[in-house]
Every structure is written in structure tokens, then in C-alpha cells.
Amino acid sequence: xxxxxxxxxxxxxxxxxxxxxxxxxxxxxxxxxxxxxxxxxxxxxxxxxxxxxxxxxxxxxxxxxxxxxxxxxxxxxxxxxxxxxxxxxxxxxxxxxxxxxxxxxxxxxxxxxxxxxxxxxxxxxxxxxxxxxxxxxxxxxxxxxxxxxxxxxxxxxxxxxxxxxxxxxxxxxxxxxxxxxxxxxxxxxxxxxxxxxxxxxxxxxxxxxxxxxxxxxxxxxxxxxxxxxxxxxxxxxxxxxxxxxxxxxxxxxxxxxxxxxxxxxxxxxxxxxxxxxxxxxxxxxxxxxxxxxxxxxxxxxxxxxxxxxxxxxxxxxxxxxxxxxxxxxxxxxxxxxxxxxxxxxxxxxxxxxxxxxxxxxxxxxxxxxxxxxxxxxxxxxxxxxxxxxxxxxxxxxxxxxxxxxxxxxxxxxxxxxxxxxxxxxxxxxxxxxxxxxxxxxxxxxxxxxxxxxxxxxxxxxxxxxxxxxxxxxxxxxxxxxxxxxxxxxxxxxxxxxxxxxxxxxxxxxxxxxxxxxxxxxxxxxxxxxxxxxxxxxxxxxxxxxxxxxxxxxxxxxxxxxxxxxxxxxxxxxxxxxxxxxxxxxxxxxxxxxxxxxxxxxxxxxxxxxxxxxxxxxxxxxxxxxxxxxxxxxxxxxxxxxxxxxxxxxxxxxxxxxxxxxxxxxxxxxxxxxxxxxxxxxxxxxxxxxxxxxxxxxxxxxxxxxxxxxxxxxxxxxxxxxxxxxx
Numbered sequence: 001x002x003x004x005x006x007x008x009x010x011x012x013x014x015x016x017x018x019x020x021x022x023x024x025x026x027x028x029x030x031x032x033x034x035x036x037x038x039x040x041x042x043x044x045x046x047x048x049x050x051x052x053x054x055x056x057x058x059x060x061x062x063x064x065x066x067x068x069x070x071x072x073x074x075x076x077x078x079x080x081x082x083x084x085x086x087x088x089x090x091x092x093x094x095x096x097x098x099x100x101x102x103x104x105x106x107x108x109x110x111x112x113x114x115x116x117x118x119x120x121x122x123x124x125x126x127x128x129x130x131x132x133x134x135x136x137x138x139x140x141x142x143x144x145x146x147x148x149x150x151x152x153x154x155x156x157x158x159x160x161x162x163x164x165x166x167x168x169x170x171x172x173x174x175x176x177x178x179x180x181x182x183x184x185x186x187x188x189x190x191x192x193x194x195x196x197x198x199x200x201x202x203x204x205x206x207x208x209x210x211x212x213x214x215x216x217x218x219x220x221x222x223x224x225x226x227x228x229x230x231x232x233x234x235x236x237x238x239x240x241x242x243x244x245x246x247x248x249x250x251x252x253x254x255x256x257x258x259x260x261x262x263x264x265x266x267x268x269x270x271x272x273x274x275x276x277x278x279x280x281x282x283x284x285x286x287x288x289x290x291x292x293x294x295x296x297x298x299x300x301x302x303x304x305x306x307x308x309x310x311x312x313x314x315x316x317x318x319x320x321x322x323x324x325x326x327x328x329x330x331x332x333x334x335x336x337x338x339x340x341x342x343x344x345x346x347x348x349x350x351x352x353x354x355x356x357x358x359x360x361x362x363x364x365x366x367x368x369x370x371x372x373x374x375x376x377x378x379x380x381x382x383x384x385x386x387x388x389x390x391x392x393x394x395x396x397x398x399x400x401x402x403x404x405x406x407x408x409x410x411x412x413x414x415x416x417x418x419x420x421x422x423x424x425x426x427x428x429x430x431x432x433x434x435x436x437x438x439x440x441x442x443x444x445x446x447x448x449x450x451x452x453x454x455x456x457x458x459x460x461x462x463x464x465x466x467x468x469x470x471x472x473x474x475x476x477x478x479x480x481x482x483x484x485x486x487x488x489x490x491x492x493x494x495x496x497x498x499x500x501x502x503x504x505x506x507x508x509x510x511x512x513x514x515x516x517x518x519x520x521x522x523x524x525x526x527x528x529x530x531x532x533x534x535x536x537x538x539x540x541x542x543x544x545x546x547x548x549x550x551x552x553x554x555x556x557x558x559x560x561x562x563x564x565x566x567x568x569x570x571x572x573x574x575x576x577x578x579x580x581x582x583x584x585x586x587x588x589x590x591x592x593x594x595x596x597x598x599x600x601x602x603x604x605x606x607x608x609x610x611x612x613x614x615x616x617x618x619x620x621x622x623x624x625x626x627x628x629x630x631x632x633x634x635x636x637x638x639x640x641x642x643x644x645x646x647x648x649x650x651x652x653x654x655x656x657x658x659x660x661x662x663x664x665x666x667x668x669x670x671x672x673x674x675x676x677x678x679x680x681x682x683x684x685x686x687x688x689x690x691x692x693x694x695x696x697x698x699x700x701x702x703x704x705x706x707x708x709x710x711x712x713x714x715x716x717x718x719x720x721x722x723x724x725x726x
Contacts, residue, residue: 003715007226008725017266017324020273031279033081035074035154043073055150057209059190062150067118074154075104075116078165081156086116086165088124088146091181092131093592095482097311098171100126101164121167123147131171132595133179134588143174149182152308155278159319168308178585181484185304187580188491195498196349196357196373202505202515203369209352212491215300215471216310217284219341219479220317221293221329222264224725227717228327233607237600238331238480239396241608241695242616244703245337246720249291256289261726264294267324271296274316280309289405290339291723300346300471303491307483310343314480332396332478335719336699340400341479342407347490348471349373359470368519375423375523376501377472378413379530380493381465384574385411386556386565387493388465388474391486393562393593395600397478407464407476408539409555410548414463415534423534426520427527462539485589492580501526558692559597560684566590591680598684605671605691608698609664611716616702617657619713624653626710653708659701667694 001009041049048069055062062070078086087099102124106115124146131144152168171180178184189212196210228234233241260268268285275282275298284297296317298309314330321328333340349357357373360366381388389411400406415423464476477486501522508518532551537544548554556562565571566586575581581589627650634643674686706714 002712003230004717004721007224007230007717008721010226011224011725014325017263019266020270022269022273026272026276029273030276030281031153033156033158033277034279035077036279039077040073043077045069048073052150059151059186062122062148064118064122067122069118071116071118071121074121074165075114078116078156079104079114082158082163083156083165084162086120086167088126088148088169089166090146090169090171091311091482091484092171092179093134093181093589094132095480095596097315098126098131099164099166100124121148124169126171131179132592133173134591134595135584144171144179145174146171149186149304151186151302152305153279155312157278177582177588181482181488182304182307184580184585185307185484185488185491188488188495188578189303191578191580192349192491192495192498195495195502198502199372199498200351200357200369202519203366204351204353204355207351207353207355210357211350211352212303212487213300213348213350213471214303214306214483214487215298215346216306216483217295217297217342217344217346218310218313218317219288219293219295219343221290221334221341222267222321222326223292223329223722225322225325225327227722227725230715230717231722233611234327234329234334236607237604238329239334239399240336240719240722241604242611242699242702242706243336243716243719244706246718246723248720248724249338250289253289255287255291255293258287260285260287263324263326263726267320267326268294268296270323271313271316271320274320275309275313278309278312278316280313282313288339288341290335293339293341300348303347303487307487310483330480332394332480333399335723337404338723339404340396340406342400342475343477343479343481343483345474345477345483345487345490346468346471347474347487356470358467358472368516371426371523372501372519373498374419374467375526375530376497377494378415378533379526380497381411381413382530382533383497384489384493384571385533385553386562387489387571387574388476388486389556390562390565391489392476392478392481393559393597394478394481395559395597395604396480397476398558400478401476402540405462407462408544409557410539410545410553411464411476411533412535412539412548412553413472413533414466414536416467417536419467420534420536423527423531427524427531463535464539488580492574492578496574496578497526558688560594560681560688563590563593563597564681594680594684598680598687601684601687601691602671604695605667608695609668612660612664612698612702615716616705617660619715620653620657620705620709623709623713624650624657627653649708653705656701656705656708660698660705663694663697663701667691667698670694 037053040052044052048066051063051066052070085101085103087101089097089099092098104114104116106113126144126146146169149168149170154168155166157164157166170178170183170186172183173179192212193210197207200207200210231240233239272282272285281299281301282296283299284295286295287293288295296313298306298313300306301309317328317330330341332342351357357369360370389409401409464474466473466475474486474490477483504522505518508521509515513521532553535544556565567590572583572586575586576583627646631643631646631650634640634646670690671687674683674691677683677686706718
């Protein structure tokens with residue numbers, strides 16, 4: 001039997017999954033697998049508890065004197081939960097997470113004991129040579145260290161076959177260079193915290209800490225695992241490199257927020273249960289726009305915790321899908337011609353006094369503070385739009401951005417017509433009377449803002465970055481990405497603008513300006529300097545591309561060209577001034593990203609050719625052979641007058657086969673030429689410019705054949721089956 005048909009028959013005969021236990025409310029199971037504050041208080045002495053809480057609050061390293069009792073308490077809790085092993089859970093430059101499991105088992109005088117020391121909690125030494133490092137480490141310099149980030153909760157990860165204690169950590173080289181995504185993120189948080197507190201203290205001296213917060217909306221596709229395992233391209237690349245569009249896609253607009261299929265509902269229920277047990281505050285689940293596309297969203301949290309939870313959730317999505325005989329596709333563009341998947345990052349700032357700095361307040365001073373942070377974000381995005389673009393550059397995002405409701409590649413900010421008018425009025429204030437001072441004018445105008453903002457900010461679905469009432473939503477981040485990279489850049493550029501803001505205000509005050517006048521002057525300057533990044537219209541239109549060029553906003557193009565900005569003088573100066581990345585660290589990230597892009601393209605070249613030669617052409621030849629037999633039989637039956645139409649099909653198949661072979665040869669020829677380029681960047685650029693365009697020519701002919709070949713001969717699952725057969 002055709003394996004496609006066998007897969008469909010198996011899907012139709014599959015027994016429903018047994019329902020999971022939902023007898024407990026979410027609030028009863030929430031964070032039961034987390035060493036939460038309540039558990040810390042339960043298992044630790046008063047002194048140890050207070051010291052650990054201070055370390056978490058102040059984002060500092062745990063004192064070695066207290067590490068031992070903390071380790072004992074964590075071990076006692078973890079073993080009560082059934083854990084047998086522990087791991088330092090970290091974020092290498094692969095984009096996902098890594099873990100090396102060690103047993104609690106130790107031998108003491110020949111006797112087996114369970115042991116977990118403060119040193120083992122605080123630090124481990126995994127082999128660093130096998131992870132991408134961009135030259136920071138070599139094979140003969142293998143030593144690397146993981147160190148506990150105590151601001152991110154320790155948790156238990158439970159599978160059918162074992163329970164492991166997971167300790168979120170940073171990952172550094174022997175020389176202290178960051179080999180991961182988390183350490184630069186923590187540096188950016190610290191820098192932003194300090195800069196934001198200084199500005200807040202103009203208005204409220206009680207503010208001692210400002211935390212960037214994040215809520216991550218994760219989009220993904222679900223298809224039956226039988227189909228997935230029949231598609232080598234999905235297995236190896238995460239996307240379909242060939243496949244004719246289904247007659248029905250998303251054009252009926254009936255999937256978005258539609259009724260959730262029972263099988264998907266079962267998957268979502270189990271995912272939600274597992275997330276809640278791990279303290280992930282998953283709040284929303286729904287159908288997305290494309291068929292078989294879905295989204296889940298947690299509530300906002302401190303940014304490093306939110307990103308840890310986002311990575312845990314990606315792992316859970318994959319694991320839970322497998323349990324339900326599904327495959328979760330987190331690639332940015334798994335299917336051609338329909339919406340791709342993003343990871344919308346909703347970013348804001350919150351003080352330790354409970355104030356959201358991107359939400360207007362009830363009085364003019366709170367409005368003024370809101371405006372400082374609001375315009376500083378906009379100014380920062382304008383100054384470093386190219387860096388933000390580089391931070392979300394990847395082969396998958398190259399396919400996604402700029403079509404099917406995905407943001408365009410040109411970075412812009414949408415704030416809505418109301419806020420645009422507010423900024424315009426501040427930039428060009430109404431003419432005032434001779435004796436009316438600027439402070440009084442500010443109170444008269446700006447005090448109206450709170451009644452208008454929250455419910456009057458419209459939506460623009462395709463804007464790369466949008467202000468949505470009390471947060472900025474960075475929508476261009478790809479679904480498969482670790483949010484640490486883009487959000488480290490976001491934190492850094494805002495921190496730098498706030499530092500500049502404070503310096504300029506202080507300078508004006510020292511020259512005799514009062515506080516409010518000085519602040520409003522700098523706000524006005526920031527509006528003027530950053531307003532070119534604001535755009536309210538259709539980001540897909542040719543008129544916007546022209547207008548963007550006139551504003552000095554450009555699309556750097558595909559990933560190899562977008563990444564160049566990491567190494568220019570402006571970026572180096574930013575990272576040096578903020579101490580978020582050292583020069584070797586940013587060079588390393590550039591090389592890692594370029595290498596990943598290049599290797600992914602090479603894999604796609606190989607799998608496209610393999611599918612063409614081992615699946616598509618043999619199926620086409622078999623069908624053509626039967627057509628020719630049919631022509632012979634028609635001649636014997638005296639049906640010559642009808643032969644010409646069947647011969648036409650056979651000829652068309654021959655033409656397509658020839659075109660597939662020729663286009664594969666052109667693709668490989670372009671690849672060989674690219675490999676002869678003199679350096680990593682040049683090789684990647686050559687693949688982007690010369691090899692990737694040949695993919696479409698190969699695909700065009702293969703997809704045409706798919707529409708001609710008898711269904712019995714085509715063994716690769718089709719779009720209509722993968723997207724619609726549940």
C-alpha cells in the first residue's frame with residue numbers, strides 16, 4: 001500500500017487518547033514542581049531563607065557559606081519529589097537548552113549514599129568544546145563552567161522514565177567569556193535596571209529596582225506524526241522544501257479562534273497541565289490563522305524567568321505532541337503559501353513599587369515618567385533598528401518575514417494615531433501666552449493622556465514592533481528562536497537611551513532649568529530624533545519601502561547581510577559602553593549565527609536533491625511508464641484519435657523531469673561555486689544570493705509534477721493531508 005494511504009488509515013483507526021486527570025484546579029497544582037518561595041521557606045532555616053531571598057532579589061551570587069544548607073534543602077525537596085539525578089540546565093549558542101545529568105548517588109567507605117553539595121549546586125564543569133563558540137573555545141581548550149542563576153527558580157522535570165532536578169545556570173569559558181545566551185541577558189537586565197532606577201528617582205525616591213518583564217506568545221503547527229515521519233524534509237529541516245499548495249488553505253478565514261479539534265484539545269490540556277506544574281503561567285490557547293496552526297501564551301513575568309519558561313514550553317510542546325502521536329513544528333515557515341509562525345515578545349518595565357512604567361498614571365507626573373520611557377524606547381529602536389533586525393535574522397525568518405501577516409523586514413514601530421498625535425503636540429506645542437511657563441503647559445496637555453491610552457491604542461497585525469497599551473510587542477522574533485538574543489539587544493538599547501536621557505536632563509538642571517522643563521525639553525528632542533521609525537500604514541506596500549528609504553530605514557536583506565551590523569563601529573561602541581558583550585563575545589555570536597545559517601542551507605540543498613532524485617522522479621517515471629502502456633493499449637483498441645491527449649501528459653511529465661534534473665544540477669553548481677568563496681561570510685552570502693534562488697526553480701517543477709502524477713504513485717504526504725487530516 002502507498003505509505004501515504006497507510007498513514008491515513010492508521011490515523012483513522014487510532015483510538016482516542018485517555019483523558020488526563022483534571023480533578024485539581026490549576027491553582028492547586030501551579031508550581032508544584034518548582035522550588036518556589038513557599039518551599040524555600042519550608043525546607044530552609046530562617047537565616048538561609050533570608051540570605052537566598054536577598055540573592056534572588058538583588059540578582060547576586062549565592063554566598064558559599066550559605067550554599068551548603070541551600071543545597072541540602074533542595075536535595076531533600078527534590079528527593080521527596082522522586083528525583084534521582086540533577087543537572088545544570090543552560091542555554092548554549094545552539095538556540096535551545098542543554099543538560100548533563102549526574103546522579104545523587106555517591107560511595108562513602110563502600111556504602112551508597114545520596115549526596116548533593118553546595119559546590120555541585122553552585123557550579124559545574126561541562127565540556128565546552130562541543131558547543132558552538134565562534135572561536136571563544138577550541139577542542140583542546142574544553143573547559144567551561146556553569147553557575148547557578150538563583151533568580152530563576154530551580155525545578156523538577158518529570159518524564160515517564162525518570163525525574164530530574166534542573167538548576168538554571170549561566171555558561172562561561174575558563175576565561176569568563178559568555179558561551180551562552182543567558183549571561184549577556186542578565187548583564188543587559190542589570191544595566192537597564194540601573195538606568196531606569198536613576199530616571200524613576202526624579203519622581204519617586206522609593207524606587208530601588210526596575211525589572212524588565214516579558215510575555216511570550218508562541219505559535220506552532222501540529223500535524224500527525226505519521227505524516228511527519230514520511231517527510232524527510234520536515235525531519236531534517238523543520239519545513240517542507242517542496243509541496244504543492246492545497247486547494248484550500250487559509251482563504252476561508254475560518255480557522256482563527258475557531259473551535260479547537262478534540263485531538264488538539266487533548267494535547268493542549270496536557271501541555272497546560274505540565275506547564276502549570278512547572279510554574280509556567282500559561283493563560284491563553286487558541287487556533288491561529290493558518291490551518292493546523294496554534295498559539296499559547298503565558299502571563300508576563302520577569303524577563304529571564306519568562307525566557308526560561310519559554311524554552312521549557314518549547315520542549316514541552318514537542319514532548320507532549322509525541323505523546324499524542326503528533327509532530328509540533330516550530331519552524332518559522334513550515335508550509336509555503338500560508339502564515340508562518342512567530343514568537344511575539346511583549347516587553348515592559350515594572351518598578352519594585354508595583355508601577356508599570358509603560359502605562360500612564362492618574363496624574364501629570366506619572367504621565368511625564370511614562371513619556372520618558374515611551375520615547376526612550378522609540379528613540380532606541382530608531383538608533384539601533386539594524387541591530388534588532390540582526391537579532392532576529394535566520395534562514396527560517398528570511399522565509400517568514402514580509403508576507404502572510406508576518407512583519408516586514410524593515411523595522412518600524414506602530415503606536416496608533418492617538419499617541420502619534422500626543423507626540424506631535426509635544427514636538428510642536430500650541431503657542432502659549434507670554435507669561436505661561438512650559439511646566440504649566442505640560443500639565444494642561446499631558447494630564448489628558450491617562451483617559452485615552454489603554455483603550456484607544458489600535459492594532460496593526462503586521463508591524464514589527466507595536467505599542468499595545470502598556471507594553472511594546474516585538475513581533476518579528478521567529479517561532480524557533482531563543483528570545484534571549486533579541487531581548488538582550490532590546491534591553492541594551494533602551495538602557496543606553498535612558499542613560500543618555502539622564503545625562504542630558506542633569507546637564508540642563510545644572511544650567512538652571514527646572515526638572516520638568518528639562519525633562520520635557522529632552523522628551524521633545526527624543527521625539528524629533530526618533531520619529532522616523534514610526535509608521536502606521538501597510539508595511540507590505542511599495543510606497544512604504546520607498547518612504548522608508550527616504551527616512552534612512554533600510555532592509556539589509558537576507559541573514560548574511562543583516563548580521564554584518566554586529567561588527568560595525570556603532571554596535572561595538574554600544575556593547576562596549578554598556579558592557580553587555582565584549583568584543584570577542586559579539587564576534588563569536590556573529591560567527592555562530594553565520595555558521596548556523598550556512599549549515600542549514602547546506603542541509604536544505606542536500607535534502608531537496610535527495611527528495612527530487614529518490615522520491616519525485618521515480619514516482620513520475622513509474623506513472624509515465626503506465627501512461628505509455630495505456631497508449632499502446634489504446635492503439636490496439638483502435639482509439640488513435642484519443643491518444644494525443646494522453647501523449648501530451650507524458651510529454652509534459654518528461655519536460656518536468658528534465659527541468660527538475662537541470663535545476664538540481666544548477667543548484668549544486670551554484671553550491672560548489674559558493675564553497676570556493678574566500679571566507680565564511682562570503683560563502684554564506686553566495687549561498688543566499690545564488691543558491692537559495694535555485695530552490696524555487698526546483699520546487700516549481702516538482703510541485704507541478706505533484707499536480708499531475710496519479711495519487712497512487714506519490715508517496716510524500718501532501719499539504720491537504722498534513723494540514724487537514726486529524
